[in-house]
Amino acid sequence: MQGYILKVQKVKDEDCLVTILSSHKQIKCYRFYGARHSIITQGFKLDFELIESKAFLPHLRSTMHLGFSWLIDREKLLIWQNFMRLLADHLRDVEDSDEFYFELVESCAKKFHRQNPIRVILEAYAKILKFEGRLHLDNYCFICDNPLSDEISLGRAFLAAHPICINKYILNKDDIMKFLSTGSTAHLDDNTIKSLYLILLEGF
Numbered sequence: 014m015q016g017y018i019l020k021v022q023k024v025k026d027e028d029c030l031v032t033i034l035s036s037h038k039q040i041k042c043y044r045f046y047g048a049r050h051s052i053i054t055q056g057f058k059l060d061f062e063l064i065e066s067k068a069f070l071p072h073l074r075s076t077m078h079l080g081f082s083w084l085i086d087r088e089k090l091l092i093w094q095n096f097m098r099l100l101a102d103h104l105r106d107v108e109d110s111d112e113f114y115f116e117l118v119e120s121c122a123k124k125f126h127r128q129n130p131i132r133v134i135l136e137a138y139a140k141i142l143k144f145e146g147r148l149h150l151d152n153y154c155f156i157c158d159n160p161l162s163d164e165i166s167l168g169r170a171f172l173a174a175h176p177i178c179i180n181k182y183i184l185n186k187d188d189i190m191k192f193l194s195t196g197s198t199a200h201l202d203d204n205t206i207k208s209l210y211l212i213l214l215e216g217f
């Protein structure tokens with residue numbers, strides 16, 4: 014099987030719990046420590062086998078990291094691992110995951126080599142909001158329910174509010190609505206991108 018390593022949690026000694034996103038499932042499995050076992054790193058794509066265990070989680074075996082050339086770029090790897098962590102938290106109670114999520118991660122991994130990684134992740138998140146029916150493009154503040162003006166701020170899930178209602182970075186409403194409705198960040202400058210990324214890090 015193949016999948017992306019969303020999360021690695023150390024348990025006892027050097028054993029760990031590993032969460033993997035495969036095409037239709039989120040798999041939680043157990044990795045026993047062994048000096049000759051290859052290392053499991055969050056964010057990598059993995060080829061693996063599962064050994065079912067009646068009493069406990071399946072055991073992770075015969076693993077092999079499948080590389081992307083950009084994984085040696087420390088800055089890109091950290092951004093990617095943040096994306097994996099956010100996705101793991103978001104899908105934590107989901108066992109049978111829609112293929113949408115795996116396909117999205119695959120397409121992001123392919124884009125990471127050439128494109129700005131923060132833009133790739135923001136554009137992926139706009140797709141997630143749309144797919145899950147959580148995209149709000151209405152002209153009302155989610156805090157006070159009054160109409161928005163040209164300047165807005167965003168809360169979690171990119172919900173729009175008056176800057177004074179939420180006390181966050183001030184953003185241009187038209188730019189943000191264009192981003193959310195098209196899923197493209199091409200018209201946004203780098204400062205706006207950074208602000209959106211910081212909001213995203215608060216959680217999906």
Ligand SMILES: [Zn+2]
Pocket residue numbers: 154155156157158159174175178
């Ligand atoms: Zn308001």
